Amino acid sequence: MAAGIRLESVRKFFGANEVIKGIDLEIEPGEFVVLVGPSGCGKSTLLNLIAGLETLSSGHVFIGGQKVDTTPPRDRDIAMVFQSYALYPTKTVRQNITFGMETRRIPKAHQDAAVEEFTHLLQIDRFLQRKPGQLSGGQRQRVAMGRALVRNPAVFLFDEPLSNLDAKLRIEMRTEIKKLHQRLGKTAVYVTHDQIEAMTLATRIAVMDNGHIRQVADPATIYENPVDLFVAGFMGSPPMNMIRGRLVRDGGLFFAPLGDRDGVRFPIAAAEAARIGAPDGQEVVLGLRPETIFAAGTELPGPDRFVFERPVAVVEPTGPDTMIVFEIGGQDLIARVRPEDAHPPGTPFRFEVDMGKAKLFDAGTGLRI
Amino acid sequence: MRRRRTSGIVRPSGPGAVMLRGLLFAVLALFCLYYLVPLFVMVATSLKSLEEIRAGSFLSLPREITFDAWGKAWNAACVGVRCDGLEPYVWNSVLMTVPAVAISTILGALNGYALTKWRFPGADIIFALILFGAFIPFQVILLPMARTLGQLGLAGSVPGLILVHTVYGLAFTTLFFRNFFIGVSDGILQAAKVDGAGFFGIFFGIVLPMSLPAIVVTVIWQFTQIWNDFLFGVAFTVGDSNPVTVALNNVVNTSTGVKEYNVDMAAAIIAGLPTLLVYVVAGAYFVRGLSAGAVKG
Known part of the structure; x- marks a missing residue:
């Protein structure tokens, strides 16, 4: 039986x-919540x-539903898997797995079956x-999992x-x-610093920073709609490009990168622009995920596209994609292009941005605008 | 386990290097001799008859090997006025050492476990105070301890000595185990707590089996200290309850009759053998335990 958790x-x-620093969190029965x-940041302490x-x-x-503030670990009906595996070195794999059942005096037949x-x-x-x-790291990991699972x-x-x-x-x-x-449908709380693990495993992700939870949401929302620069920067690899600049109201809403002398102005998507009441000249941060910047003309045309040209600074092949690093106003940006579209460093490159996926953040507070 | 004969590091060669190595081995041989000659003299003398000892050099090999001196040292030599040999005193020492070693080791293990794995406010201060006990010269506590033993009705008895040795061994045993347990991962303890084990369940089920190396070191240390102790033995026991160290002293210092060097030597070796035995047996366990229980990462 799965149980919910409430903090x-x-x-x-x-x-x-x-x-x-004062955390409230409600975890439904059967949920898989990842603290990342x-x-x-306090995630292991919270666990x-x-x-x-x-x-x-x-x-x-x-x-x-039970208040467990003063209940010792053994009476909380939990099982835990540790980073170091924490296997008992003098016990065999079998004894490692049955130790918890032995201390709970579970009948031998039941132990054997489990x-x-x-x-x-x-x-x-x-x-x-x-x-x-005598086991490899992966096998020890499995034993640690087994020790948690048998307890049901x-x-x-x-x-x-x-x-x-x-x-x-x-x-x-x-x-x-x-x-x-x-398969088991049990409630799970999972701590990791690896954002890919968080994305792949979680039904909901809680992004923690400095003792606070910044955002709790399903993986897609965390990735697509981060509430602030911290969440946006933490999730995603390579990380989201964050360009400092100003809003420009000039027959439409534009973003002008700081330090740029080539007059590149990113047009803010219409739907986004309609929402934003910030004045002309306000300092903001434009967030662009690397996969929303690609070689011009290589994707099917869509709304809110913006094309600009920059010289390639660095090329980093990863296999399926190639990362191209370029500069705007002294700030490094990463674009994710198909390997066949990559150019050698130093040559000009026409980039296309899907401005519909761009995010704007307040430069002062870091919050989403 | 595969053993390599050398570390495999490239060494300098040439006549100079050969000479240096020759010199090194000569010095080592000299030191070996220095350490082994006394042992040789003891063993050789204990196997000679009195006539041979008087006639020959003390460095010569025995012409005729006889175990008479050993027999006499064991059950006929005079300790004070009683002439039953060392045997009853060896048993006194065994009856004193075994419980004292066992109790001080298990209590030291418990102390070390509580001080490192069940931290409480002031744990460090308590450890510092216990550690302080390792630096108290034993002469200082002779009088207060004598009075305490008298109050407890344990004066002049083997149980009294067990108590004294247990109390004064605790500083060392606690130190050994505390330093061992501090290296044991807290994760294992946490896993055991989640698994439902309590203070003693974790201690006996998980922690104690892990600490074989620490147990062996502590047992060797405590056994050697307690078995070889003379001061407490001579101060807190009388006559029949003397440990073997005190009895040996009485055998050697018996002033009546002829000085029987062969018996003295045999008696001294008998008194010293058990510590050697413990070292070899426990040491073998130690090495085996190290290679069998080795868990990396």
Whole structure:
């Protein structure tokens, strides 16, 4: 049975240092919520507060409708997967997996059935008699998952479970975690600093920064409609281009990059322009995702397109796409083009921008306009 | 495990290098001799008869090997007025050392575990105070301890010595385990807490099995300290409850009759053997434990 989680003005101090600065969050039963943010933003601490591995400084935590502020971890009906795997080095894989059931005095027959089911599912049934030291990183990761799964808890908590794996294995395990979630339908809270993991796994993403949640929404909204420059800059790889400049009202609404002497003026899309009441000359930041800048004429024509020419500064092939770095007014921008459209550095290049996907932010507050 | 004979680093060659190496080995050989000669003299002397000792050089090999001196040292030598050899005193030492080592090791492990993994306000101050105990010269506490043992009704007995050694060993055992546990990942503890284990469940189920290397080091250290202790033994026990170190002193210092060097030597080796044995046995475990339990990353 899945249980919801509710956080009410949760705060945590370490000494005088406030790490969690009043967080409210409601997680529905069966949801997969990813807490994402840079290191030190408090995401792991928040997870530990849900787990009961840290004591609340103030506020409340509810799991399955029960207030668990003073409930020890073992009575919260949770299971947790740790970044370091935290396997018991002197126990075999089997003992690692059954330890939690042993301490809960679950009947032997039930334990055996659970071990069989989940070790088979995770393909670690061949290693049951081995010690963690004899396993590879990926296998240890699976054992750590198995240890959480056999408990059949109401809530799964993941603390950067994939960050110690190599890139290929990480993608494999990511898919597997998603499959498991779809199959078991349990509530999961997942901490990561990897925005791709967040995008791929989450039903909802909570972007954290400096002890606050900046935005909670489904992955598409986070990506397409970030509330501020922080969220916009954190999600996406390569990151969103952020150009400083001014609004120009001149028979329409335009964006003029700072420091630009070539007179490039990005026309703001009509729908967006109609909404914006900011005065002429206001300082703003224009956000352009690299994939919204491409070689002119290579995509089907659409509304709100804008074409301009710049010399190529750097070419970075990634395989499926090639990144082209160029400059506007001394600010580096990245465009994502098809490999066959790339030009060598130094040559002029005609770029096309989909201004319909451009975002404007207030230069002072960083908030979306 | 594969063993390489050398580290594989390229070394200088040529006559100068050969001479330097020759010099190095000569110095090493000299030091070996320096350390081994006393042992040789003890073993050789203990295997000689008294006549041979008087006649020959103390560096010569025994002409005729006899174990008479060993037998006498074990069960016939006079310790003070009693002439039963060292045997009863060896048992005294065993009865004192084994419980004292066991109790101080397990309490040290608990201390180290609580100080590192169940942090409480003032834990560092408490650790500093415990550590301070490692620097107290034992002479200082002889009188207060004698009075304490008297109050407890343990004066002059083996249990009294067990208490003394346990209390004064705690500083060291706590230090050893605290330093070991500080390197154990907190994640393992957190996992165990989520798994539902409590303070002692985690201690006995997870932490203690992990700390075999620390246990071995502590046991070797404590065994050597307690077995070889003379001061507490001579101060807090009388006659029949003396540990073997005190009894050895009494054997060697017996002033009546002829000085039996062979018996003295045999007795000294008997008194010293158990620590050597513990070192070899526990040391073997230690090495095996290190290679078997090695978990990387």
